[in-house]
Amino acid sequence: xxxxxxxxxxxxxxxxxxxxxxxxxxxxxxxxxxxxxxxxxxxxxxxxxxxxxxxxxxxxxxxxxxxxxxxxxxxxxxxxxxxxxxxxxxxxxxxxxxxxxxxxxxxxxxxxxxxxxxxxxxxxxxxxxxxxxxxxxxxxxxxxxxxxxxxxxxxxxxxxxxxxxxxxxxxxxxxxxxxxxxxxxxxxxxxxxxxxxxxxxxxxx
Numbered sequence: 193x194x195x196x197x198x199x200x201x202x203x204x205x206x207x208x209x210x211x212x213x214x215x216x217x218x219x220x221x222x223x224x225x226x227x228x229x230x231x232x233x234x235x236x237x238x239x240x241x242x243x244x245x246x247x248x249x250x251x252x253x254x255x256x257x258x259x260x261x262x263x264x265x266x267x268x269x270x271x272x273x274x275x276x277x278x279x280x281x282x283x284x285x286x287x288x289x290x291x292x293x294x295x296x297x298x299x300x301x302x303x304x305x306x307x308x309x310x311x312x313x314x315x316x317x318x319x320x321x322x323x324x325x326x327x328x329x330x331x332x333x334x335x336x337x338x339x340x341x342x343x344x345x346x347x348x349x350x351x352x353x354x355x356x357x358x359x360x361x362x363x364x365x366x367x368x369x370x371x372x373x374x375x376x377x378x379x380x381x382x383x384x385x386x387x388x389x390x391x392x393x394x395x396x397x
Contacts, residue, residue, distance in 0.1 A: 209247045211237040213261070216254050221300035225251065225311045252318045255308050256325065262301065263329045269294065270333060274340045280394065283340070284386040292382055295367055302371050330356040349396035362386070 215237035220228045230251060234244040248254040273287040295302050312319040334356040341348050348355065366382050 205247070208237075208239060208243055209257075212239065212244060212247055212254070213258055216251075216258060217298075217300050217304060220251070220255070220307070221304040225255075225307050252315070252321070255304075256321055258301075258304075259322070259325055262305075263325060266291075266294070267329060267332045267336075271336055274336050280340065280344060280346065281387045281390045284390040285383040288383040288386040289379075291363060292366075292370075292379070295370060299371070302367050306368060306371065326360070330360055333359065346394060347397045349393060355393070358389070359386075362389070 212233060216233050219233050219236050222228075223232065228251070230244050231241055233251075233254070234241045237243075244254075248257065269290050270287055273283050273290060276283065276286075278286070308318075309322070312322045330353070334352045337355060338348075338352045341352070362382075362385065366377070366385075370377055
């Protein structure tokens with residue numbers, strides 16, 4: 193019988209952190225930022241409050257860690273779509289469909305994101321951190337779009353940073369609509385919206 197592999201201290205810490213992050217999505221989405229306690233998050237993950245503070249200084253820091261993970265995944269999805277050999281409109285349609293699958297797979301995350309966005313309007317320090325991370329994601333998207341436009345030989349008619357902001361605004365609106373009234377959105381609505389948007393950009397160029 194094989195001897196169980198013992199985790200290193202770093203591996204145990206990483207595992208604890210991952211379990212706390214998973215627990216946070218469930219607890220904070222159900223209870224909200226204001227009402228959820230660190231004790232609840234720690235208990236849901238199977239740890240003490242001390243384990244929480246060994247990994248995060250506050251609920252705000254915990255959420256920002258969640259945000260970093262989700263934004264990195266989103267950027268990776270966009271990068272994967274843009275690396276494929278297809279016209280920009282087709283890639284936009286594929287990327288939009290991937291985004292819809294992404295938010296449908298984890299409705300707790302969307303609920304949590306909008307709750308924390310509301311909280312940020314009442315907490316300046318947290319708002320600054322949230323804004324900085326959203327700006328970094330937009331910059332990453334802008335770089336990917338610029339690269340793809342150059343590969344296709346397309347001259348974008350507006351600054352690529354503005355395009356990234358437009359995409360952010362559309363994604364936020366679609367995500368909120370899906371959270372509030374999912375039956376109002378057909379599966380093809382957002383893909384059609386983005387394909388039309390990029391077709392318009394190409395025509396304007």
